[in-house]
Amino acid sequence: ALISPTLYDYLSSNLVRFYERVSVNYLNTTGDDPRSIYHYYLLNAIANNGILWTLLGYGVGVTSYPYVSDPSILNLLPESYLPYDPGSTYITYLFGLGVVGVGAYVFLLISMMRLYKRRMHNSDYELCIYAMLCAIFYAGFFYHYTFTLYQVIVLIIALHASFRNLRAVSFRG
Secondary structure, eight states: OOSOHHHHHHHHHHHHHHHHHIIIIISOTTOOSHHHHHHHTHHHHHHHHOHHHHHHOOOTTOTTHHHHTSHHHHTTSSSOOOSOOOSOHHHHHHHHHHHHHHHHHHHHHHHHHHHHHHHTTTOHHHHHHHHHHHHHHHHHHHSOOSSOHHHHHHHHHHHHHHHHHHHHHHHHO
């Protein structure tokens, strides 16, 4: 069996803690924590940013600039910050890499998720890759992982395995 009772208990307790953290910290309806502000004021930040910078991005590390450059949004943040990366992967990529960069990243991630969703019944290895891709996709809404090592490794493994299987199918004829 893939999931033992001990592993099941461990995973279920982690899921409960994750749900509590998301509901308390990230879906805070009072709107006073920075992550809520990033999501609530995303359209304002895009308007502050302008079309050119939204399409091309600033580069990684200063992607809060559209937020902190607006005094009405800056006053909502707990303290005055210099530009930094907001606490959401997709917002960070939007302002850091632009619409083109975040679009390419999301396209790659969703393409790999669809491929491995179809294949996950073939082996535990492919099920594991699918689970990791889903975790990266969903965590990106609530946390900030700018090209961290595990994210890059999972994408490399997923791409390598998909090309390996493609070559095997095409050579078998």
